[in-house]
Amino acid sequence: MKRLLFALPLLVALIIGGFAIWGLSGGRDPSALPSVLISQPVPQLDLGPIEGVDRPGLTTADISRMEGIKLLNVFASWCAPCRAEHPNLTRLGQEEGLTLIGINYKDKPEAAAKWLEELGNPYTALGSDYAGRAGIDLGISGVPETFIIDADGIIRHRFAGPVVGDGLKRFMDALDEVRK
Amino acid sequence: MIPELGQFALSLALIAAVVQSVLPMMGAARGNALWMRSAQASALAQFALIAFAFAALMRSYIVSDFTVVNVVNNSHSLKPMIYKVAGTWGNHEGSLLLWVFILAGFGAAVAFFGRNIPEALKARTLSVQAWISVGFISFMLFTSNPFTRVFPPPLDGNDLNPLLQDIGLAIHPPLLYVGYVGFSIVFSFAVAALIEGRVDPAWARWVRPWTLAAWTALSAGIGLGSWWAYYELGWGGWWFWDPVENVSFMPWLLGTALLHSAIVTEKRDTFKSWTILLAILTFSLSLLGTFIVRSGLLTSVHAFAVDPERGIYILGLLFVSIGGSLALFAWRAPSMEGGGLFAPISREAGLLINNLLLATATATVLFGTLYPLFLEAVTGDKISVGPPFFNAGFIPIMLPLLLVMGIGPFLSWKRADIGGVLSRLKLAFAIAVIAALVVWYITTGGPVLAIIAMGVSVWLLVATAQEWIKRVKLFQPGAVARIHRQPRASHGMTLAHLGVAILAMGATGSSAWKEDIVTFASPGTQVEIAGFELTFESIERQQGPNYIAQVATLNVTRDGDFVTKLYPERRDYPAAGSTTTESSIRQTLAGDLYTSIAEPAAEGAKGQWTLRVLYEPLVNFLWIGTAFLVLGGGLSLSDRRLRVGAPRKSKAAPVGATPAE
Numbered sequence: 001m002k003r004l005l006f007a008l009p010l011l012v013a014l015i016i017g018g019f020a021i022w023g024l025s026g027g028r029d030p031s032a033l034p035s036v037l038i039s040q041p042v043p044q045l046d047l048g049p050i051e052g053v054d055r056p057g058l059t060t061a062d063i064s065r066m067e068g069i070k071l072l073n074v075f076a077s078w079c080a081p082c083r084a085e086h087p088n089l090t091r092l093g094q095e096e097g098l099t100l101i102g103i104n105y106k107d108k109p110e111a112a113a114k115w116l117e118e119l120g121n122p123y124t125a126l127g128s129d130y131a132g133r134a135g136i137d138l139g140i141s142g143v144p145e146t147f148i149i150d151a152d153g154i155i156r157h158r159f160a161g162p163v164v165g166d167g168l169k170r171f172m173d174a175l176d177e178v179r180k
Numbered sequence: 181m182i183p184e185l186g187q188f189a190l191s192l193a194l195i196a197a198v199v200q201s202v203l204p205m206m207g208a209a210r211g212n213a214l215w216m217r218s219a220q221a222s223a224l225a226q227f228a229l230i231a232f233a234f235a236a237l238m239r240s241y242i243v244s245d246f247t248v249v250n251v252v253n254n255s256h257s258l259k260p261m262i263y264k265v266a267g268t269w270g271n272h273e274g275s276l277l278l279w280v281f282i283l284a285g286f287g288a289a290v291a292f293f294g295r296n297i298p299e300a301l302k303a304r305t306l307s308v309q310a311w312i313s314v315g316f317i318s319f320m321l322f323t324s325n326p327f328t329r330v331f332p333p334p335l336d337g338n339d340l341n342p343l344l345q346d347i348g349l350a351i352h353p354p355l356l357y358v359g360y361v362g363f364s365i366v367f368s369f370a371v372a373a374l375i376e377g378r379v380d381p382a383w384a385r386w387v388r389p390w391t392l393a394a395w396t397a398l399s400a401g402i403g404l405g406s407w408w409a410y411y412e413l414g415w416g417g418w419w420f421w422d423p424v425e426n427v428s429f430m431p432w433l434l435g436t437a438l439l440h441s442a443i444v445t446e447k448r449d450t451f452k453s454w455t456i457l458l459a460i461l462t463f464s465l466s467l468l469g470t471f472i473v474r475s476g477l478l479t480s481v482h483a484f485a486v487d488p489e490r491g492i493y494i495l496g497l498l499f500v501s502i503g504g505s506l507a508l509f510a511w512r513a514p515s516m517e518g519g520g521l522f523a524p525i526s527r528e529a530g531l532l533i534n535n536l537l538l539a540t541a542t543a544t545v546l547f548g549t550l551y552p553l554f555l556e557a558v559t560g561d562k563i564s565v566g567p568p569f570f571n572a573g574f575i576p577i578m579l580p581l582l583l584v585m586g587i588g589p590f591l592s593w594k595r596a597d598i599g600g601v602l603s604r605l606k607l608a609f610a611i612a613v614i615a616a617l618v619v620w621y622i623t624t625g626g627p628v629l630a631i632i633a634m635g636v637s638v639w640l641l642v643a644t645a646q647e648w649i650k651r652v653k654l655f656q657p658g659a660v661a662r663i664h665r666q667p668r669a670s671h672g673m674t675l676a677h678l679g680v681a682i683l684a685m686g687a688t689g690s691s692a693w694k695e696d697i698v699t700f701a702s703p704g705t706q707v708e709i710a711g712f713e714l715t716f717e718s719i720e721r722q723q724g725p726n727y728i729a730q731v732a733t734l735n736v737t738r739d740g741d742f743v744t745k746l747y748p749e750r751r752d753y754p755a756a757g758s759t760t761t762e763s764s765i766r767q768t769l770a771g772d773l774y775t776s777i778a779e780p781a782a783e784g785a786k787g788q789w790t791l792r793v794l795y796e797p798l799v800n801f802l803w804i805g806t807a808f809l810v811l812g813g814g815l816s817l818s819d820r821r822l823r824v825g826a827p828r829k830s831k832a833a834p835v836g837a838t839p840a841e
Contacts, residue, residue: 006514009457009460010506013502020498020553023556025492044632075322108452
């Protein structure tokens with residue numbers, strides 16, 4: 001009995017260690033942010049088009065009318081990581097047959113137009129969120145962020161940060177999860 | 181060339197540490213005096229080599245050597261010199277080097293100053309210390325080399341995170357590390373004692389000064405960190421129960437318990453296995469802190485660049501050191517108890533209660549810190565545990581602790597007369613009740629728990645002062661001589677206990693009666709808080725050495741009379757692409773009027789600023805209380821009885837009327 005008492009600290013330490021091993025393995029990302037919007041419909045958005053860009057604006061009703069899985073990408077021309085993920089998103093749209101929807105966050109229309117002209121415009125619809133209001137409604141913590149929306153218009157995954165490198169792999173995993 | 185020499189020195193230090201971890205331990209087992217003595221030479225050599233490596237890295241920062249990746253990532257040629265120097269430890273690799281530097285420093289200090297420690301115990305202690313060194317130096321060399329070069333070198337560096345460009349960074353982490361890592365030597369002593377199978381009062385006396393030194397540095401480090409967050413980071417608070425704060429606080433709590441239980445082991449030859457366990461756990465919690473900060477296991481505002489691979493390596497180190505020492509404890513400690521008996525009312529019993537409360541408080545903080553991880557593992561839910569949990573769990577443990585702290589020093593060893601002590605403390609009790617009533621009146625009935633906390637703090641303050649007055653017989657002739665004659669450690673205890681009382685008042689005041697206003701402001705806006713009226717007068721652009729600042733001018737009046745002007749700033753650092761807030765504060769003993777500005781939330785709102793105004797009553801008591809703690813620790817440390825070289829047999833230590841320290 002007494003011996004057991006003296007072994008107790010070791011036992012507790014090993015249990016904590018077990019949790020720590022779990023915490024470090026299995027591709028768990030401690031900075032992955034849960035969103036209250038998961039399993040919810042897209043919040044009410046009503047964004048006008050970007051001046052000088054040949055794409056319609058964006059409302060929640062438009063989104064629910066679109067078919068298949070959609071990626072809602074929040075980006076800005078002043079954001080370097082957005083530039084990095086742009087080709088990946090374009091390719092995903094083409095190869096996987098996904099609809100890309102863009103929200104241009106706190107950006108000047110002329111800068112956004114120039115950016116899209118230079119890098120290509122894979123978006124089906126593009127809303128301008130100059131005041132950052134939609135960003136608040138979506139609860140983003142910065143740009144870029146990408147939401148995966150299923151065929152029924154329900155948000156299934158929130159991805160913060162650029163979809164590149166390791167992030168691309170995690171994004172694909174999330175996409176497969178949604179497709180199941 | 182110099183970075184290569186630094187790396188070479190680090191590799192040599194690893195070899196020295198390997199030798200030190202094997203040879204003295206074998207020497208102690210076989211009774212080979214020469215092998216045992218080799219520990220001192222290798223400990224000093226190891227320290228010198230790491231010191232060289234550290235100096236080499238610091239030089240790379242000072243001359244802005246952008247061929248070193250670490251410097252590129254964390255420095256900039258235009259940065260003021262002091263931040264170039266401080267940048268050395270403002271990142272994962274550099275701070276790890278500092279960690280190892282201090283680790284070797286404590287080993288070298290024991291080798292150099294510990295002349296009166298028996299040869300075998302010293303050899304084993306230094307060997308155990310070297311085991312930790314081997315683990316961490318190899319970790320650095322294999323996964324986090326600070327001397328890695330880059331080619332071609334970039335024109336300039338990426339700059340240090342501007343939040344870290346502060347005098348607080350220059351001194352806060354090193355102090356914290358001296359505290360954290362200082363407990364390593366206590367850990368080594370404990371493991372050496374377990375290997376030896378013997379713990380006696382002499383052992384406790386050798387361990388105490390090291391514990392005290394580490395504890396004092398940790399107190400100063402935590403206090404400074406809190407002060408830094410409050411004044412510099414513009415967070416408008418001084419403690420957030422953030423995981424990284426908690427992991428520095430836990431070793432402090434348990435270290436405090438250790439400090440007290442070691443007294444019992446020294447004076448009364450009991451609590452042995454408990455003291456050993458505390459020594460192991462205190463350092464284990466420091467290691468846990470290192471692990472959490474660097475592995476990204478939990479999210480925190482403080483975390484270093486996160487890398488799970490490093491996490492796995494440190495976890496391995498933790499498994500060996502914590503698991504190994506606790507297994508050794510489970511194996512050897514059961515045969516260790518014995519020693520003096522004591523009555524339920526005695527100083528021993530008082531210190532036992534102190535230890536139980538502190539250990540419970542530590543367990544509460546540990547549980548709260550790791551709970552999100554447990555929950556996520558079991559249910560997959562992600563939550564964060566915030567101040568409500570800690571306030572509800574921690575404060576109810578602290579209040580009885582403060583209550584007992586007032587009584588404890590009056591109790592004598594073995595058996596005490598509680599009736600006599602309590603009748604002496606009637607005055608303190610009466611003053612505490614009156615103080616609580618006054619607070620209740622002023623705050624018109626404020627939160628009950630806060631009023632009780634204020635009463636208890638006053639109780640501790642008065643009781644501690646009373647105990648000191650009684651001990652030095654202040655009002656009888658010859659008091660000055662008596663104060664001089666008394667051991668410094670006992671005055672140190674009084675100071676530290678007073679510090680806790682003052683700290684508790686500050687913590688209570690600034691969290692229970694804080695006022696907070698956040699508003700949009702443009703020139704002309706007026707804000708009223710705690711009887712002050714603030715007018716936002718103007719905002720100006722100013723150019724700093726490596727930043728551009730927006731400086732607001734606030735005019736403060738009270739009842740129409742001019743009080744002061746405050747100038748909160750917002751700084752843009754173009755090189756690092758980030759901004760910081762510089763708060764502006766009117767400081768008085770009664771409370772701080774704290775102001776800060778931030779950019780407006782909406783892009784369209786030109787000329788609008790987010791103004792934050794806080795009134796934090798008694799917040800300066802926190803820093804005063806911490807200063808008392810550190811002074812008390814320093815004073816105790818200067819006691820010649822604790823001086824490591826002081827020749828004195830433990831048998832001669834007077835038992836009975838000696839004051840606790």
